Amino acid sequence: MISVDRADALSLRISRVLQEETAHQLDLYLFVPGELGLGPQVLAEEAFYHAAIHVKRTYYSDRYRLPLVLSRLAERGRLDPAQYRLGMSLYAYQYVVALEGSNQPLLDAARRVRRAEKAAAGKEKGAVGKEKGASGKESAPAARERPAPGTPSAQAANDTHKPAGGQAKEREGQKEEASLETRLEEHAELATGILKRLRRQEPAEESLSRYYVTIDNYLSWFTEQRLLALVANLPRGARFREIRKRLLAICREEGAHREAQQYNSERVTRDPTRMSNKMRLLRRLIEYPVTLKQKTQELGGGEQKAVKALATAVVMVFVSLGLLRVRDALSDITALFVLAMAVLYALREVFKDDLRNTLWRLLRRGRPKWRRQYLDPTRNVTVGHQLEWFDYQRFLKLDEEIKRVRKRNVAQREEVVLHYRSRSRMSPTRFLSGYEHTRETLTLDLSPLARLMDKGSHRVYRLEEGQVVREEVEKRHLINLVIREVQGDRPPTLQRWKVVMSRSRIVDVERVHAEGAGQAD
Template sequence: MINVDRKNSFQLRLTRRLKEETSHNLDVYLFVPGELGLSTQLISEEAFYHAAIHVSRTYYSDEYLLPLVHSRLASRNRLGSDSYRLSLSLYAYQYVEAMERTTQTMLVSANKLRHARQELREENSEIQESAVALCDQLHEMIDLSDGILKRLRRNQPDDESFKKYFANIDNYLSWFTEQQLLALVAHMPRGGEFTDIRRRFISVCHREDEHRSEQKYNAERVRADPTRMSNKMRLLRRLIEYPITLKQQSLELGSGEQRAVKALATAVVMGFVTLGVLQLRSALGDLSALFVLAMALLYAMREVFKDDLRNTLWRWLRKGRPKWRRQYLDPTQNAVVGRQLEWFDYKRFASLDNAIKQMRRRKVAQREEVVLHYRSSSRMSPTRFLSGYEHTRETLNLDISMLARLMSKGKHHIYRLKDGQAVREGVERRHLFNLVIRETGSEDTPYLARWKVVVSRSGIVDVEKVEENSAAKENT
C-alpha cells in the first residue's frame, strides 16, 4: 500500500511500508502536460534525479506500542542504550508522521468547508454533514494525541543518561503538538459546532506550554525568540530521526564504462582520420594549400563524429540498465542492511506497459504528455536489522519546483454572477499532472494506483487518488 500526499508547496511525499520480503520493486510514472515544453535538452535526466528525487528509509513497527515497551525495558537496564534511543525515537517519529498527515488532511477539509460557507449564505445539509464529520475527526485526533503523550510520560527513566534523551524527545513532541493544534485553530471555521473543539485545542496548547515551563526544557531567551525556538526544535527533530533512519551511500554506475566508451569512440574516429590522411597524402602528394584545407576538414569531421559516436554508444550500452546504486546501513552498527538499484529516464507513451497505459486512460487531449519514469529495485536483509524490528518504511519526496518554473506567469480574470451582480475574479492557471505508481514485492499482489495532482506556478494545489487495482484485477 502506498500513500501520496502534499508535503509542502512543491513536494509530493510517497510513503510505503516494506514487509518481510527481501525484494521490492517500485515504478513511479509522472505524466507532465506537453504544453510545458519539458525535454531532455531543457532538464536532463541526471539533473532532475539529483534535484527532485530524495529517498530515505526508517525502521518501522506496525505494533505501535512495541517501541515504547522496548524503551521501558531499556530504561530498566534490560536492553542497551542504543536500543533505548532507537525505540523511543521510533515511537516519537511514528507519532509525528501520523500527526503531520492527519493535520494536513484536516486543514484541507477545513479550508474547503470555509470556502463552501463563504459561497453559500445558507448552509445546506451537505455542508452541515461535512462540518459535523470534521468536528468528530478533530475530537478523535485530540483524544489519540493525549493518549500517546500520556503513555510516553507515564514512565520516565531513572538513569541520568536516559533522562536527557527523554527530555529532548518530550520537549519536541510537546512543542510539535502545540504547533499542529494552533495551525488547525487558525484555519478552523468560526463559531457553531467548532466552538467547543477550538476551546479544547487552546486548552491543550496552554497545558503543553506549561508542561515545558515546569520541566525547564527551554531557556527564557529561547522561549522569547521564535527563531531560536524553531531552530532548536529543528535540531531536536533531527535527533529523533537519526537513530531510526538508515544511512545511505550512493554511487553512480557506469563511470568505468563511460571512460571505455570514450576511448573506443576516439580510437575508431582516429583510425578513420589516419586512413584519410594517408589517402590524401597519396592523392595530393607534397604539402600544399589544398592538403592543409583537406586536413582541416578531416579534423573538423573528427570532432563532430567523435562526440556523436560516443553518445550513441553510451546510450546503447546503458539502455535499460540501472544508473545509480544506493546502499543502506544500520545507523548504530554500520552494518549493510540492504542495497537498491535505481533508474530514471524519459519515456514515450507507446513504450509503456499495457497496465500503465490502461491505468492512465489517456485521451486525445493528453497525447503530447511527457512521461518521467523512476524505478527502484531493492533487496533488504531483515536479519541484520536491530533486534526486534523486521520492517522498514520508505519515504520518497518528489520535488516538482523545476517543473513549476516552466509554467507561465501571471493571472487572468473571469466574470460570474453573484447575488445578481457581475463579479470580476482573478484566477491562476493550473495544470493537471497524473501520477501512476506500481509496487511489487512488498504486498501479496502487485499494487497499481493513479493520482491526479493539480499544480500552479505557486505550488501544488490538490492531490487526489482516483483509481487503484491489483494484478488480480488486471488479469480478469
Template sequence: MITVEKKDGHKIKISHVIQETTNRQLDLFIFVPGELGLNSHIISADEFYHNAIQGKRTYYSDVNHLPLVHSRLASRGKLSTEQYRLSLSLYAFQYALALEKTTQALLDSQEERTLEEVEEVAQLTIRILKRLRRNVPSDKKLHKYYENIDNYLSWFTEQRLLELVAHLPRNSEYSNIKTMLLEVCENEAEHRLNHEYNSSKARSDLTRMSNKMRLLRRLIEYPVTMKEKTDELGQNTRKIVTGFAAGFVMIFVTLMLIKARGVLGDITASFILALSFIYAAREVFKDDLKLMLWRWVRKGKPKWRKQFYDVNTNQLIGRQLEWMEYCSFKNLDEEIRQIRKHKVSQREETILHYKSTTRMSPTKFLSGYEQTLESLMLDLRGITKLMEKGSQKIYQLNDGQVSKESVDKRHLINLITRERDEDNTVRIQRWKIVMNRSKIVDIEPIETESSTEPSGLE
C-alpha cells in the same frame, strides 16, 4: 499502499511501508502537460533525479508498545544507552508521523468536523504522551534523551493542534472544539515550562525555538534512519566507450591521411587544408559515435546504486538500483496506458519515469523490526519555472450584471505509481496534482481497479 501528500511549496511526499518482502520494484510515472514544453534539453533526466527526487528510509514498526517496554527495561538498567535512544526515537518518530497524517486529513477534506472527531484525536495524543512519561529514566545519560524527545513531542503536539484551531471550518461546534484544543495546548506549554526544557530566550524568540525543534527532530530521526551511499553506475563503461570511439575514428582518420598524402604528395597548402578538414570531421564524428554507443550500451540498465547501512552497527542491510528516463506513451506498459486513458490531450504529454528495485535483508534489521518506511520527496519546482506568470480574466453574468473575476492559471499533472512485490503482487495507484506557479493547490486520488494478486495452482 502508497500515500501521497503535499508539503510546503511545490513538494510532494510519497510514502509507503515495505513489509518483510526482500525484493520489491517501484515505478513512478509523472505525466506533465505538453503545453509546458518540458523535454530532455530543458531538464535532463539525470538533472531531474538529482534536483527533484530525494529519498529517505527509516525503520518502521506498528507494534507501538515495543518502545515502551524498552523504556521500562531501561529504567531498570537492563538496556544500553544506544538501545534506549533507538527505542524512544522510533516511538517518537512514529507518533509524529501519525499526528501529522491525522491532522492533515482533518484539514484537507474541508468538511465540518464534529466535536467527537476532534476530541478523539486530542485524547489519543494525551494518552500517548502519558504513556511516554510514565517511566522517566533515573540515569542521567538516559534522561538526556528522554528530555529531548519529550520536549519535542510536547511542542510538536501543541503546534499541530494550534494549526487545527486556526484552519478548521467554523461551524456550530467550533467554539467547543477550540476550547478543548486550547486546553491541551496550554497543558503542554505548562509541562515544558515546569520541566524547564527551554530557556527564556528561546521561548521569547520564535525563530530560535523553531530552529531548536528542527534540530531535535533530526536527532530523533537519526537513530532510525538508514545511511545511504549512492554510486553512479557505468563509469568504467563510459571510459571504454570513449576509448573505443576514439580508436575507431582514428582508424579512418589514418586511412584518409595516407590517402591524402598519396594524392597531394608532399606537405603543401592543399595538404594542410585537407588535414584540417579530416581532423574537424574526426572531432564531430567521434562525439556522435561515442554518444550513440553509450546510449546503446546503457539502454535499459540502471543509472544509480544505493546501499543502505544501519547507523548503529554500520552493517549493510540493503541495496537499491534506480532508473530515470523520459519515455513516450506508446512505450508504456499496457496496464499503465489503461490507467492513464489515452486521449487527444494526453498525446502531447511529457512522461518522466522513475524506477527502483530494492533488495533488503530483514534478518540484519534491528531486533524487533521487520519493516521499513520509504519516503520520497518529489520537488516540482523545476517544472513550475515553465509555467506562465499572471492570471486569467473570467466574466460571469449574475442577475443581468457582468462581473469580472481573476483566476490563477493552473496545470494538471498526473502521477501513477506501481508496486511489484517478489510474489508478483502488483498495486497501481493514480493521483491528480493541481498546481500553479506558486504552490501545489490540491492532490486528488483517483480510483483504480488494477491491483493483481499472484495466481496459484489449483
C-alpha cells in the same frame, strides 16, 4: 499501502511500508503537460534526478508499545542507553508521522467547511439585501405580517423557498461539519493519550533522561503546532466553539508542561525563529537512530571511459586511412595537403562526439544509472541495496497496464512522460532485533517544473443572484502521477493521483484510481 501528500508548497511526499519480502520494485510515471516545453534539452535526466528525487528509509514497527517496554527494561538495567534511544526515537518518529498524516485531511476538511460557510453567508447577505429593497415597496400591513428574521417561522419560510439542490447541499454540509467535529475530538484524544503514555515512563537515570527530554520536548511542541494549525483553520461558527476551546486548552497545557520542565530557555521561547530552528535540530536528532544511512554511487563510470576510448580509436582509424590516401594522391606537402588534413581533423572532432554519445545510449539503454546502499545507523552493517533508473519515455512504449490506468484521451497527446524506477533488495535478518519492516519516504520536488509555468493570472466572470461577479484566477496545470509497486511475488499495486499546481504552490492532490492488494478504487 502507498500514500501521497504535500510535503511543502512545491513538493510531494510518497510514503510506503516495505513488508517482509526481500525484493521490492517501485515505478513512478509523471505525466507533464506538453505546453510546459519540458524535454531532455531543457532539463537533463541527471539534473532532474539529483534536484527533485530524495529518498529516505527508516525502521518501522506496527507494535507501538515496544519502545515503552524497552524503556522499562532500560530502567531495570537490562538495556543499554543506545537501545533505549533507538526505541524511544522510533516511538517518537512514528507518532510524528501519524500525526502529520492525520492532520492534513482534517485541515482540508476544515477549509472546505469554512469556505462553504463563507459562501452561505454571502448568499444570505445578498438575500437580505434584496428583501430590504423589496420591503420598501410593501404596504405597512404586509410588513407587519412578515415573520421576524431568526424566528422558527422565518426559518421555515426560508427553507420552503430554497430549491431542492440547495437543501441537499445544506444537508451535506451539516453532515461534513458533524463528521469533522467527531474526527477532531478523536484526534485530540489520541494525541493526548500517546503523550501521557510516554510521560509515564520517564527514566530516573541521567544517561537515559537526556534522550527522554529531547523527545518529550519536541513532541510537546510539535503537537501544539499541529493543533494550533487546526484551530486557525476551523470555521468561526458556534458549532465548533467547544472543540476549539478543547484544542486551545491542550496547547496551553503543553506550553505549561515545557515551561515547568524548563526544556527551553526564556530567550528561545520568546523568539519564534530560534524556537523553530531548535525544534528542527531536535527532530534530526530523533530521526538519526532510526534512519538508514545511504551511500549513492553513479553507475557506468568505467564503461563511459571505455566507450570514449573506443569512439576515439574508431574515428582515428578512418582519419589515419584518409591521411594515407591524401599523401599517396598528393605525394608532397603542399597547401592542398594541409587543407585536406584540416578537413579530416575537423570531421574527426564532429563524428567522435556523435559516435561516443550514440554508443553510450545504446550501451546504457534499460540499465540502472545509480546504486544506493543502505547501512544500519548504529552498527554500519549493510542491510540492503537499491538500483535506480530515471529517463524520459514515450507514451506508446509504456506498459499496457500503465496506459490503462492513465486513461489518456485525444486532448492529452502532448504529455511528456518522466519515469523513475527503483528496485531494492533488503535483508530483514540484518535489521535490528524486533524490527522486520522499513518505511520509505520519497520526496518529489516539483520546483523544476514550476519554473516552466507562467506566473500570470486572468479574470473570470460569472452570474450570481442576478449580479455579475468578477474573480481573479491563477493559471494552474494538471499533472498525473501513476504509481506501480511490486513486493515479492505479490500482484502489483497501481494508483493514479491528480496533482493540481501553479507556479507558486501545489493546490490539490487527489487519488482517482487504485487497484491491487488492499486498494479500493
